[in-house]
Amino acid sequence: MLIFERSVPGRASGAQLPPAPGDAAPLPERLRRQRAPLLPEVSEMDAVRHYTRLSQMTFSIDTHFYPLGSCTMKYTPRAANAAAMAPEFLARHPLAHAETGQGFLGCLFELQEILKDLTGMAAVSLSPMAGAQGEFAGVAMIRAYHRARGDAARTEIIVPDAAHGTNPATATMSGCSMREVRTDRDGRIDLEALRALVGARTAGLMLTNPSTLGVFESGIKEVARIVHDAGGLLYYDGANLNAIIGRVKPRDMGFDVVHLNLHKTFATPHGGGGPGAGPVGVAPRLAPFLPIPLVARAGEGYRWADERDLPQTIGRLSAFMGNAGVLLRAYAYARLLGRSGLRRVADYATLNANYLMAELLRAGLELAYPRRRASHEFIITLKKLRDETGVSALDVAKRLLDKGVHAPTVYFPLLVPECLLIEPTETESKQTLDHFVGALREIAAEARADPQLVKSAPHSTPVRRVDEVRAAREPDLAWRGA
Amino acid sequence: MPFIPHTDAEVRAMLAAIGAASIEELFDEIPRELHAENFAAIPEGVPEMALMRLMSERARADGHYLNFIGAGAYEHHIPAAVWQIATRGEFYSAYTPYQAEASQGTLQVLYEFQSMMASLTGLEVCNASLYDGASALAEAVLAAVRAQGGARRVLVPRSVHPFYRDCVRAIVRNQGVEIVELEYSRETGATALEALSSAKGAIAAVVAPQPNFFGVLEPVDEITDWTHAHGALAIGLVNPLALALVKPPGEWGGAGADIAVGEGQPFGAPLSGGGPYFGFMCARQALVRQMPGRIVGRTVDAAGSPAFTLTLQAREQHIRRAKATSNICTNQGLMAIAATIHLALLGPSGLERTAACCRANTAALARRLAAIPGLRRRFSGAAFHEAVLSLPRAVAPVLEALGRERILGGFDLSRHYPELGHALLVCATETKTGDDIARFAAALERLLAGEKSC
């Protein structure tokens, strides 16, 4: 039932009404709203019950295991939330002068320093509001760099065929064209194909490492050499940083620019789709182009740095300071873990992934890259199961919901048929992983004994399988009244 | 180990299952030369108790201020229930609702969000949020240019927030979209209609802010009609709270604006130093396939019961890749959830009362400040909840002095609008009382008088 259907004309949450307004000249008739908007008229308790009940109809990290590849769904520490919700931080106006927010700016400045050290980069801007905006910032900086050198013809961005969709979409958004480079059967970039692709039009290459295929690109130094020799720059997509955090610095691999997903690697909440944060770090040659604002030192304290400090900046990507509250949570997380704790993230994320991979292999499932180590994630392919039983990767994913496990990433990367991309993260216990192995084992057995049971899953969720075709053919995107 | 549950015995058992001697061995595909050891700039970890002490000390050092700055981020009362529900783990720590059956709660709230925003703006469709108001305006400009499929020139009034204009330029520049700025009337503070007619060449879209950065209400009917007469799309940039009182974009001019975007922060998002807030985009049905970002639809499940799902995904990067309408993936979902709860708690009457209170309080503040010798209101146009005042001397030192009295006295316009002289933008929302306004006015009067006697 929609909140609108709980509405009773004349009802209101009385405690939320401000005092009666004082005098103001009436608005001119032609500017005035004539009809009230369709908002529900409910009591405070009606609203609280409605939204509390809806919250109970959603999987979350606080309630379920999410082996969701390339998404790093790890535990979100409550302390980070509590620390960022300090009333003074919440009440801080973004345009209040810097002197009134030294504690706040200090946290952001220190976060910049931590991210610089983790990535090996010379400078960091915290302002991008999500991974995709970090990617945009990165490619915009690459373009600005070439342009500043009078090399404006460099408008091609190379991405691997297995890249996340945001990479090619970012190339387009930045006015570049996209070229794809092949990966070989062990998941490595085909270096010959890359050599053939680069040239005078190459702006840069975007790469995740470990890749979206769940394996480390061990030839990365050679990849970097090829792109740099052709005059291009290297972009590190931080989607999979959880695999190497505290162990490998993207700068050491030859990258010129990196974005991090703080909602992945730094455990800030996913919030049902956001907000995230996508800070960017750069090598010295890209530092003049960083998006503003940055936090700079000013004597003993801190101040904002803007276009007066960075006249070549690519500009502002948000009205104020990105997702500042998310940044505070990431800072709190980094302080809780510290140097050693951040390194342990990669250790245990990798241990969990390799353990799970070994156990699933033992359970009879097929790996997409059997000759490789798992990074923090790996891919299994259910092609054989589908050919034998008609049960698809999507069916298995839906059946997992019945077993109390969120579905892994399905059908990505696109080049592995019937794939499940599985990332357990470091915060899950051996018992949870064993339960997941057991669940997949049961589903494989069900697929053979009673395929219809799996194909019609889920059975125990608040709704049965949702008709997405009807949703797209007859879009109902807003309630318009009874 | 913080947030890692493994016991030593479990680690040994797991390594045995893998067939590896140590965790170190699991990294053997990474070339030796890439292993980094020095992370000296990162401090060692601290327990939760020490972290909480550190953070609350920093927060307390920043302290509380009596705030009269608006300028795109507004201090409103947020009902206690909003964040108590929004930070329930089920909402707070959920993933993007790609698995519809496991995400009905999130999806339904977002559908309700889209419904509320569509109705407020008077348009047919709304997406499930963008990053913030400024980047939403950039996305609207790009959507309009795509829909028009030819012209790449977009008119943006100078009465649009200067940071929004910066952001739009930064985002659309690389796609060859040309932004032409329109002057405002120095008397009324609204966009000068003559400025429109002097625009040359084919135009893809015109942006109309309501209210504008100065708080002044724009002649949106005339701008919208002019836009349509010139074959362009009209983009409304709105404060959604103002829409409780002023005509929604869908009803502007003869045909209504085509797209409405804005900053959703007034609905449930604390000021929080600049974010997270959320952007929204509403549009006419015909433009739905040009919309960036996620959209939730209502449909049915296999048993015929009502159900919700993300829909029209072929617009998005994970399917359409280089041809997607935008690269956006992660949005501001939790902020949209908070906004929905906020709007449900306010309801139509609460929202209208809040907007009216903001307007009345700002009017009272402007009257009171304009009574100070040497101060006057800068613009004559009808306003929502901000006002521009001319000061007899430079604004920045005055604001600093007010800051020492723990008052944030407004936003200094002199850098972005030098032609206005010593101009100050102030705002008093429903959170301000008569006493608050009196305290601000008295402090300002004292400061200016003191300065004179020096």
Next chain:
Amino acid sequence: MNIPLELRYAKTHEWARLEPDGTVTVGVTDHAQEMLGDIVFVELPAVGKRFAAGAECAVVESVKAAADVYAPVSGEVLATNADLGEKPQSINADAYAAWLFRIKPDRASERDALLDAKGYAEQLAAEEH
């Protein structure tokens, strides 16, 4: 797999019917609709617009994919199938009845260069591997 003998085909999975009046009617093949699954939306070109052979001129969308449709021959779009707006699923029902657009070709040579049913069947067999 349904590959009518009387039609011509492009490698990119469009079918083309050479009409007696010299125009060409274009749709997507049965194989294409099967790969896409339930079709939910078709974006058609504007009548009067001109395309070079191989240029993107329409999009066929399913829930989880979107496929570009390429002009099999150069020419001007004369008409589009308005029924697809209401019933995109008619492509799933019969891909060869649910035409997308009709084009007036600039030259006959491009028509003759299209695959015949046998050639298209061979290509599909090759793609399987």
